[in-house]
Amino acid sequence: MKKILVFLFAILSFSAQAAESAEGADFNPGDMIMHHIGDDYTWHFADGLVLPLPVILYGENGLDVFMSSNFYDENHQLQPYKGYVMEHGHIYYANSEGEHKEGPLDLSITKNVASMLLSVLLLFLVFLSIAGAYKKNRGKAPRGLQSFFEPIIIFIRDEIAKTNIGPKYERYMPYLLTIFFFIWFNNLLGLMPGGANLTGNITVTLVLAVMTLLITVFSGNKSYWGHIFNTPGVPWWLKWGIPIMPLVEVIGIFTKPFSLMVRLFANITAGHIIILSLFSLIFIFQSVAIGPVSVAFATFMNFLELFVALLQAYIFTLLSAMYFGGAVEEHDHHDDMGHGDAPYAVDAHH
């Protein structure tokens, strides 16, 4: 893996030089990749196959709803519309000038929102049909889609929830199942050709991480807060004299979901960037010969990403379960330093 990365890095740096030296080359891989992993007001499946998405704006002019295609003229050039302009993938008021342009509240159905709605539709289709199947073959062996998802649901219940949360696991099952399948489905949708990079979007992972944070904080019991503000096994002056321990522990509350947010975002975005970079090589070298190499590497990466899609969904769910477990755990021994997860806590104790 390291060798491949070194090789890739070498190629990329070489290609960057090549791109620089080729004056007037209109292909910029960086822009292309950023455009692909970013959000957009249209869904660009292929050249000529562009689905304009609705723009919903709320601001000085009240509520405005129109199709994003209105921002483009016949020559695919940007143009202002209804007093709004689109610049660098954002919508601003046409009359605002200067460094910090002002824009209305943008509630547009962007590519990411559309992709999320699609995934939600899929989630409903799949799991409502499975729930129906459970009703239909009540007490019987699972069949079809049901038998594919049942082991996964049981795995989440037995290996993630029961082992990490303990006897109170039942309460958290709906959330754990929802984030697992939400992340997994969206990871897979993102790997589809033309798919949006939804789970590689910091906003989406931020929301998921904040949900986990809120559930953790609101289900924290006496022993959880006791561990944070009155950490057992720590000299008193570190708690009351110089409150380093409570400070570290409080920071720990936020670093855990922060790591969740960054981990998912970085893993998925990195996968997209690598695959897009591999394809960019063809255009950078402007050679058909490099095509098979790129395709071979990209295929390999795609398989790896299929695995990463599942793995990241699993890790997000597992770590969330661990944080919940730490919040509801009952401590019998006050000098017991073991939390559910806790590289932070262990570091803090030493």
Add this chain to the structure above:
Amino acid sequence: MNPLVTPNVGLLIWQVITFLIVLLLLTKFAWKPIMAALRERENNIDEALRMAEKAKLEMQALKSDNERLLAEARAERERILKEASEAATHIVETAKSKASEEGARMVEQARVSIENEKKAALTEVKNMAATLSIDIAQKLIKRELQDEQAQRALVQAYLQETHLS
């Protein structure tokens, strides 16, 4: 800030609303029924397994019961047979001893009666012999003592024999 790591308010609002709706609806219409169905099925399986185990134990108990009954019956049969043969032997023995006793008694009785008969016969023979002897003697004496001389000789002989003193 890099747009890649800048949260977008619009997407955030959509994401929060969508995710909460998904969580709510899936919880109500998918996760709860699925979890309940899974639990129910697992309980059923557990129950079935426990019942099977119980049935197995019951079968074993029944089998051992049957075996015990069979063994008991066998022992009973043995005992009855033994008793019967013992009784038979006893009866035969008793019959034998009774027969031999009876035989002995009859032999004894026969012996006694034979003895008696013999005695009676001997007495009769003796009496007969006495009578005959007397008759013979009478007849002899009658013939001897027909003349006077002989009578006197005899008397003389008796008298000599008697030794009057």
